[in-house]
Amino acid sequence: MFTLQLSDTHEMIRDTARQFARDEVAPSTIDRDKNGIFPTEIIKKLGELGFLGMMVSPEWGGSGLDALSYVLAMEEISAVDASVGVVLSVNNSLVCWGLETYGTDAQKEKWLRPLATGQIHGAFCLSEPEAGSDATSQHTTAEKVDGGWSLSGTKNWITNGTTAGTYLVMAKPELRDSSLDSRRTSSVFVPATRAR
Numbered sequence: 698m699f700t701l702q703l704s705d706t707h708e709m710i711r712d713t714a715r716q717f718a719r720d721e722v723a724p725s726t727i728d729r730d731k732n733g734i735f736p737t738e739i740i741k742k743l744g745e746l747g748f749l750g751m752m753v754s755p756e757w758g759g760s761g762l763d764a765l766s767y768v769l770a771m772e773e774i775s776a777v778d779a780s781v782g783v784v785l786s787v788n789n790s791l792v793c794w795g796l797e798t799y800g801t802d803a804q805k806e807k808w809l810r811p812l813a814t815g816q817i818h819g820a821f822c823l824s825e826p827e828a829g830s831d832a833t834s835q836h837t838t839a840e841k842v843d844g845g846w847s848l849s850g851t852k853n854w855i856t857n858g859t860t861a862g863t864y865l866v867m868a869k870p871e872l873r874d875s876s877l878d879s880r881r882t883s884s885v886f887v888p889a890t891r892a893r
């Protein structure tokens with residue numbers, strides 16, 4: 698039988714997440730679930746604990762931890778409230794990871810640092826009414842226009858959709874060159890325009 702040996706750091710992260718889940722998340726879980734309330738204060742506190750950019754390099758304001766640390770924290774938070782867990786996973790995995798891996802330094806300075814430190818949280822916009830598992834059949838397009846890009850399409854089921862500070866939107870570039878793969882997808886950062 699395989700037994701996982703946790704380091705002192707892993708145990709500390711697991712215990713911190715467990716205690717936070719019990720003390721800060723559990724008391725309001727039922728109320729938020731029944732009334733559809735976003736856990737704004739909880740996410741803010743998780744950001745202060747460094748849980749919004751767990752695997753992001755300290756260079757960009759993250760905690761610089763490994764995947765096991767992230768999984769341990771996710772387990773503890775999600776065991777108490779899966780909705781809080783999915784807010785964390787989207788920010789850590791879908792938004793921060795992609796940005797740190799593929800973004801430019803200018804994009805990281807502008808977006809990754811506030812995302813990793815919990816000043817804002819992000820949304821990852823891929824699914825569409827007719828494009829879930831088969832994401833390549835999405836219809837949203839990104840067209841280069843004077844001064845930037847014009848996006849056109851509809852996204853569904855977006856975690857953090859009403860609260861995010863920035864949206865990482867998947868779109869198909871308008872392909873004028875027919876030799877390019879028509880399944881090609883681009884990622885575009887769209888800043889939130891609502892008052893926060």
Ligand SMILES: Cc1cc2nc3c(=O)[nH]c(=O)nc-3n(C[C@H](O)[C@H](O)[C@H](O)COP(=O)(O)OP(=O)(O)OC[C@H]3O[C@@H](n4cnc5c(N)ncnc54)[C@H](O)[C@@H]3O)c2cc1C
Nearest residue numbers: 783787821822823824826828829830831853854855856857
């Ligand atoms: C809690 C939650 C949070 C989410 N957050 C986000 C988010 O932040 N951003 C985002 O973009 N999306 C998000 N989604 C959407 C999610 O990614 C989609 O629901 C998912 O991709 C599945 O798409 P669908 O619901 O259209 O189902 P479909 O793709 O229509 O699938 C329906 C069923 O058919 C099965 N199926 C599909 N294709 C095949 C196949 N080829 N062979 C066999 N079986 C198949 C599937 O397994 C499933 O059981 C979220 C969903 C949930 C539940």
